[in-house]
Structures are given as structure tokens and as C-alpha cells.
Amino acid sequence: MINEGIQAASINKKKHFEILDGLRGVAALAVVIFHFMEWIFPDINDNFIGHGFLAVDFFFCLSGFVIGYAYDNRIREIGVKEFFKSRLIRLHPLVILGSILGLIGFFVDPFASPIVYDGGKITLYFLCSLLLIPLPLMEERAYNLFALNAPSWSLFWEYVANIFYALILCRLGRRSIALLTLLAAIVLCWVSYHSGNLLGGWSKNNIFDGGARVAFSFSAGLLLYRYHFIIQNKIGFIGLSGLLFLAFIMPGSQLNWLFESLVVIFYFPMIVSLGAGTVLSSKWRKICRFSGNISYPLYMTHYAFIWVFGNYYTKVNPSTNELILIIITGTIFLIGFAYLCMKFYDMPLRKYLTMKRMQP
Numbered sequence: 491m492i493n494e495g496i497q498a499a500s501i502n503k504k505k506h507f508e509i510l511d512g513l514r515g516v517a518a519l520a521v522v523i524f525h526f527m528e529w530i531f532p533d534i535n536d537n538f539i540g541h542g543f544l545a546v547d548f549f550f551c552l553s554g555f556v557i558g559y560a561y562d563n564r565i566r567e568i569g570v571k572e573f574f575k576s577r578l579i580r581l582h583p584l585v586i587l588g589s590i591l592g593l594i595g596f597f598v599d600p601f602a603s604p605i606v607y608d609g610g611k612i613t614l615y616f617l618c619s620l621l622l623i624p625l626p627l628m629e630e631r632a633y634n635l636f637a638l639n640a641p642s643w644s645l646f647w648e649y650v651a652n653i654f655y656a657l658i659l660c661r662l663g664r665r666s667i668a669l670l671t672l673l674a675a676i677v678l679c680w681v682s683y684h685s686g687n688l689l690g691g692w693s694k695n696n697i698f699d700g701g702a703r704v705a706f707s708f709s710a711g712l713l714l715y716r717y718h719f720i721i722q723n724k725i726g727f728i729g730l731s732g733l734l735f736l737a738f739i740m741p742g743s744q745l746n747w748l749f750e751s752l753v754v755i756f757y758f759p760m761i762v763s764l765g766a767g768t769v770l771s772s773k774w775r776k777i778c779r780f781s782g783n784i785s786y787p788l789y790m791t792h793y794a795f796i797w798v799f800g801n802y803y804t805k806v807n808p809s810t811n812e813l814i815l816i817i818i819t820g821t822i823f824l825i826g827f828a829y830l831c832m833k834f835y836d837m838p839l840r841k842y843l844t845m846k847r848m849q850p
């Protein structure tokens with residue numbers, strides 16, 4: 491989903507696209523704000539960041555670009571098995587942590603309705619969340635594919651994309667990838683038109699919408715790399731962050747399906763191309779690194795707290811001023827919490843697993 495850390499590219503000792511790291515953090519922040527705001531404004535047309543969910547499509551596009559950049563020239567050398575090990579080490583520790591946080595939140599949320607599930611069902615939900623096996627059976631959580639940590643739906647599709655890459659896409663030439671991307675764009679437009687938007691992928695009623703979203707965006711990102719479609723520019727991190735955020739705050743309308751499709755098909759690939767080709771000043775380098783490092787932990791650890799906020803909002807109905815304070819404070823807290831998870835859990839665990847993997 492984010493899914494992919496640009497750090498993987500450093501394995502090849504190639505150029506490090508630090509601005510893409512930074513943009514990934516901007517997109518993760520947009521997701522957090524969107525998840526707060528959708529409780530207050532369920533209709534995306536009323537929400538000032540009503541298209542924040544499109545950040546996931548941006549993640550998928552980034553992932554395709556970075557996976558191609560990091561592995562196209564070496565996957566045959568390292569083999570499919572080692573590729574999968576690399577991806578699991580990179581992605582799965584936070585899948586596990588997100589599941590644990592979701593389980594804790596499910597039991598300790600003071601504003602939630604009384605728990606009506608027995609230990610066996612909760613254990614099943616937890617195990618499926620740990621293993622990324624969709625189980626959309628919890629009605630009070632809108633039949634999320636992963637009731638304990640809703641954002642895991644995009645990781646499920648990220649894993650699917652990685653499997654397709656390792657078994658099929660890495661072997662295909664540019665023209666074949668271009669054809670697949672075109673076909674995926676057609677399917678994406680149909681899904682968007684049929685559903686009225688591109689919000690799907692997270693629930694049992696729209697699970698395959700997620701497949702359409704990752705199929706196009708991952709392929710598009712890979713295609714950008716294969717054709718070396720990098721636009722040299724001097725827009726910089728702040729300028730590109732602003733351009734990216736415009737997609738999330740564009741006004742809603744009855745033509746959401748069309749505008750969202752255009753953003754995903756044309757605008758996000760352009761942002762990735764510009765990000766890969768722009769100039770990063772030294773004063774923004776540390777910020778981009780921090781933004782990139784924090785993006786995946788933020789994405790995978792925030793939703794247990796969003797459930798608490800949602801239940802609080804539903805029961806207490808706080809005033810507008812209270813909501814503003816809660817959302818601003820909550821967002822800052824979630825960034826800090828994600829940093830701690832990254833510093834004391836994700837990075838040490840990945841380092842340990844990498845060292846174990848390298849041992850004979």
C-alpha cells in the first residue's frame with residue numbers, strides 16, 4: 491500500500507527517490523484525516539477531503555514503480571523465493587502489529603457497544619487478520635475484509651500484486667505491460683462508473699473493486715519505470731505535495747466516477763513521474779526521509795484509534811470546536827505513535843529478520 495518502502499531501492503545501490511518517500515508520507519497523512527472526517531461526513535461530497543481514499547491508488551502506483559526499479563534487474567538472480575522473503579520482511583511486521591492493536595482496541599474501546607462475539611470467533615478474526623485472509627463477516631464494522639484493522643485490505647491486494655509481479659509481470663516486456671495497463675484502465679473505469687466512485691475494495695460488497703484499483707495503478711507504476719518516463723523538473727517537494735493534495739480535496743459531484751478515474755489514470759502517474767525527476771534541496775531531505783519512514787507505520791497503526799473516535803463521535807456528538815481539537819490532537823498523536831512503532835518495533839524486527847535470513 492503503501493505499502494512499499496522506497497528503501498527497497500537502496501538494495502540496488504541506485505539513486506534514492508527521496509521525494510517519492512516524502513509524497514508517500516503526505517498521502518498517508520491524507521488517509522488519516524479522511525478516516526477521521528468520514529465519520530463526521532459520511533457523504534464524500536460533503537467532506538473537504540472526501541477523495542482522501544484515492545491515496546491508496548497513489549500508493550499502488552508508487553509500489554509498481556519502486557518494485558520495478560528495485561527488482562526488475564535482479565529478481566531472476568535472487569529468485570522468486572527470496573523476493574517473497576524480502577516482501578514479507580518489509581510488509582508483514584506491521585500487518586501483525588496492526589492486528590494486535592485492532593484486537594486490543596476491540597476490547598478496551600470505552601465507547602463501543604457490548605461485545606457479542608465468543609472467544610472462538612474473535613480468535614478466528616485475529617488469525618485471519620494476522621495471515622491477511624479476508625473475513626468480511628462483522629456486520630457492525632460494515633463487513634470490512636479485516637474487521638480488526640480495516641486498512642489491511644490494501645495490503646491484501648498489495649500482496650496479490652507482488653505475487654503477480656514475481657510470477658508473471660517481471661517476465662513480460664514493455665508492450666505486454668502497456669496492453670495490460672490499458673485493459674486495466676478500461677476495467678477501472680467500468681468499476682468506477684458502476685459503483686459511482688473508486689472507494690471500494692475494503693468490504694465484502696466491493697472486494698473486487700480493490701482488484702481493479704491495484705491492477706491498474708501497480709501496472710501503471712511498473713510501466714513508468716519500464717519506459718523510464720521521468721519528467722525532469724524543479725517543482726520540489728512542497729510543490730508536488732500541494733499538487734498531490736489537490737487530488738484529495740477536489741470537490742465532489744455526480745461525476746465522481748469520471749474525475750476519480752481521470753486522477754488515477756493520468757494525474758497520479760504524472761505525479762510519480764514528476765517526483766522521480768524533481769530536484770530535492772538539502773533542507774527538505776530529512777523531512778522526506780522522515781515522511782517516507784513514518785508513512786507505512788502510520789497507515790497500519792492508526793485505525794484502532796479511528797474506531798474509538800468514531801464510537802465516541804456517535805455516542806457523545808461533540809461540538810464543532812471539540813471535533814477540530816480532537817482531530818488535530820489525534821493526528822499529531824498518531825504520527826508520534828507511528829514513530830514509536832517504527833523506531834522500537836518495525837525497524838528492529840526487520841533488521842533482525844534480515845540478519846537471520848542472511849545467515850547460512
